[in-house]
Amino acid sequence: MPPAERASPHLVLVGGHESAEGADLSPYLDALPGAVVTSPGRSLHNRVSALLSTGEQGAPVVVLPMTWGRDPVMVADTAKTLRWLRSQHGPGRLVLGDAFGTIDHLVALLRRAATQTAAHQPGAGLVIAARAANPFDDAELHRVAHLVRTYGTGTEIEPACIAEPADLERAVRRSQALGSDVLVVVPAGFARTCPEVDALPGVTFYGPLMSERAAAQVVHQRLTAAVHRLGHGDDGIATGLLADHGHGYAHSHGLDGEHPHPHEHPHDHPHTHARAADLVDST
Template sequence: MGAVRVVLVGGHESADGADLAPVVQQLPEAAVSTPGRSLLSQVRAALAGSDAPVVVLPMTWGRDPVMIAETARTLRWVAGGDAHGRVALSEPFGTTDHLIALLRTAATRTATRWPGSGLVVSAPRASPFDDAELHRVAHLVRVHGAGLEIGVACVGEPADLTLAVDRVRALRPGHVAVVPAGFATACPEADALADVDFVGPLMTTSAVLRVVRERTAGALHDLGHGHDGIAAGLDADHGHGYAHSHGPDGDHTHTHGDHAHAHAPHAPHPDPHATSHASALG
């Protein structure tokens, strides 16, 4: 990848970065962190250790916009002064459209291998809004999928996966497959259940590495043109959460970090989940 330091920022989709260990093992110039102090320390150490630029890559499939915004806020502390022009926030690893496409592929493979089986889309429990997004993703996989009964497990404890498997079996008795909606490479909870198979990971390590390299190259290109991506990242979680009233006339102003923007009366908000559908990540 050349003279560049890469920091992969993990959230609930990667067990706070623990699921990214296979990637880092094959990418010596990379490190893993979470937003906040861990990221601050990693970036400062990278800047002090060489003159190479530092690219920070949010490892999300689009279900953790708060993590992106927190990452951007962290980077504001180190991106100025002597570090100006040396720190970049890249585009996120993927989008929910990418996630849906990969889960549909997993559903098709499951239906081919185990006709008549069910499928549980599993992820660590997160915020209510991120968990709601997982249900939306699973619904789209179901209606555009391979005819499988599809359930969702937002796992906070092992029993949560068991309950999700039981719900799917109540509708379609028999074999159940479990697929991760994140970067998990294993699922001990699924392995412990009878007639249940884990059908992850979503992508091979080599495929993840290819996307990481592409995102890094894109961030370096933008940095060379004076765009570090941090300001855009501050707005990543805009519209993510409870809807808010705009008042009787509809005009209002939002403040984000060091800047604000206004919405004219009755002007619609952009859909935060309206992303262009890519056929593949890399």
């Protein structure tokens, strides 16, 4: 008799500040039957623990960090939660997938937004907007905006880290002061709407970076790759623990290169990551 097929995996999407702690991911669920969305920490722990305890016997739980690369702390924290759960439930049923996207993917999609804006609204400026997080992730947004500006179409680019509606308005005023009377707000995360633009004359919202269908295709790719790696004994947790390695002031090496704290380092394993152009083409 042929060997029994492994039970279908349970999919958990975990989102941080790039998706309003997962709230922006809900529209994806229609294209991902059975998937659940959660925020990091206790919510993630409870969701995964329940699936491991009550889910179909033998069905792996795949946890996918929904980030464009600007929230490495969320990935590392997720890995820590899964490491603890692995110690309680044993290996082989839990896997941390690759992040949904990378900074390169984000820059490529934002450059496409700049190109389309320049083609359809010549002279319009672009405000790249994201929810305010921490100084390091916010600084990464400024770096991304600089890359889009440098390798874009000459479109004026202004980043906006939004903690309150007035933050977007200030970014709009800066752009207007530089000569952009017409502005397009484009999200640097998973936001699908931006109600704040309704109160700003001459400002429109670009729309989401990817359609639900395209995003679901990427999720399926990450899911398939994660299940494949789990079959080879790699649950991705060790790699995830290093996601925020070197991120922030607290992580530093001595002047002589000494590394004073231990890490769980992963074994070598070939991973296949999508090129930025491939992801853009799928939208």
